[in-house]
Structure formats: C-alpha cells, structure tokens
Amino acid sequence: MKRIYLYALILFLVGFYSNVKAQKDSSKTFSFVLGSWGMQTPKGKIVEQWKQNPDKTLSGKSYRINAKGDSLLTETLQIRKIGKDVFYCSTVAHQNEGKEVCFKLISTKDQIYIFENVAHDFPQRIVYQNQGKNEMLAWIEGELKGKSRKSEFRYKRQ
Template sequence: MKKLFLFFILFTAAASVSAQVSLKSFDFILGKWEMNTKGAKIVERWQLHKDSLTGQSYQFKGAGDSVLTESIVLKKIKGEWTFCVTGYEKNNLGTTHFKLVGSENKTFTFENKQHDFPQQITYQNKGKTELLAWIEGNIGGKHRKMEFPYKRVE
C-alpha cells in the first residue's frame, strides 16, 4: 500500500510539472549553440515546430568535418513533456525518452532512471548568449556529471 501511495504522489508531481510548462517555456533553447572541447567543437541547433522542438547535435573535428551525434525531439507524450534523444555514435544507438521532472529558476530537468547513463539531462537558461546543459547519473555505482557550456552563435 505504501508503494502504491508513493507512486501516486510521484506521478501526480510529475504531471503537475508538465502542466505548468508550455512549449514557449523552451524558447530560450532555439537557435545555434557551440562549445569547444579538446580537439573538437560541439554544435547544437534547435528549431521550433507547431507542437515541438527539434534539435541536432554535431561534433566537428580537425578540418571541419562534422558528425551527427544525436537528434532530439522535445514534445508532449501522453500529457508529459518528453526529451526524446536518438543517438548515432557507437555504443549510443537508439532512442531514449526522458520525462520532465523539474522546471525551476529557468532550469529544466528530464529524467529516465532506467537508462544506463545519463539518467538526467538538464538545460539551464543563462541569458540570451549562454546556455548550460549537463547530463548526470550513476555509472558503476559512482555519480558522474558532465557539463556543456554553450555560447549562442545564431
């Protein structure tokens, strides 16, 4: 009985988070974003559609050759905002869904506790020219977090 009650409370809380958020809440992510890493540049490009956002992430190495690493669709599924990631890199193939679990202080957190890594994806609005994204979760019993500080280029 306690487990059923806890599930109901968690389900109700997740549903209320999605109900408070509209597609317009994610406008800050639209456009082209870049970040530099050792030996590569990562570019994310986001577009608005009627009822969703789509994003693509590319990695540029050396002479400017690019590789599509993932495609993203941010849309409502069964009334809940869902971050759907399709990976194209080795060991990162297939589509994984992350449900919106938090939306406070211009920060949106999506979660899938069953995924190997990451279990959470977060995007934070840092103003017109900066966007901070991070992924986190457990790998082999250890908590890991990777940050992606982007700068707007379009």
C-alpha cells in the same frame, strides 16, 4: 510552527504551478533553446541546433566539428509532449540499437529544466539551464558502474 507548514505549502504550490505551466506549452517554455549553440573543446567544437516544428515540438541536432572542419552528427533530439507529460527524447548515433531514449520533465525551477529516466544506464538526468539570451548550460548526470558522473556543456549562442 503553523507558519513553517504554510511556507512549505506555498513553496510546494509555486513549484507545482511552474511545472504545470511548462507541461501545458512546452514550445514556449523551451523557446530559449531555439537556434544554434556552440562550445569549444580540446577535440574540436560541439554544436547543438534547435528549431520549432509546425506541430509545436522542438527538434534538435548535436554534432562535433573536428580541427579539419569535418562534422559528425552525434545525436538527434526532440522535446515533445507524450500524453500529458513533456519529454526530452534523444537518438544517439551507434547507441541503444538506434532507438530513441526519452527522459520525462520532472522539474522546472529557476530556469533549470530537469529531465529524468531512472531506467537508463547513463545518463539518468539531462538538464538545461537558461542563462540568458546568449548562454545556456546543459549537463548530463547519473550513476555509471556505481559511480556518480556529471558532464557539463557550456554553450554560447552562434
């Protein structure tokens, strides 16, 4: 029985350490998102582009490109520290009265980074998974009108 508690304590401390490490230097932790990522959909292409700013924050843009090649900016993004915590902040075109919505980093396990804002209507969680040099999986999830929802974005480096 003592071993079970010891293993549980070790797992907790490892998880806590990795979360603390991500909070200390988010620009290194999230460097895998830097660059341009694309995903083909039936309606066209979704592109997400990230860069590192001089102040160590990360800035991104997401836009859609239709079959004619016209692009439409859908949101601007940032990963930055606010106080001691790391946040993923998004400003979505024509939503939230143009105001930024931030999601707090709550987990950094197995190259999966979970940001959460339980007060937001949908999504409540935004997740990024580092799948190597040329692939990245992102998804949004939560409840909308009492039903669980999830949308995945399987990006390839461009």
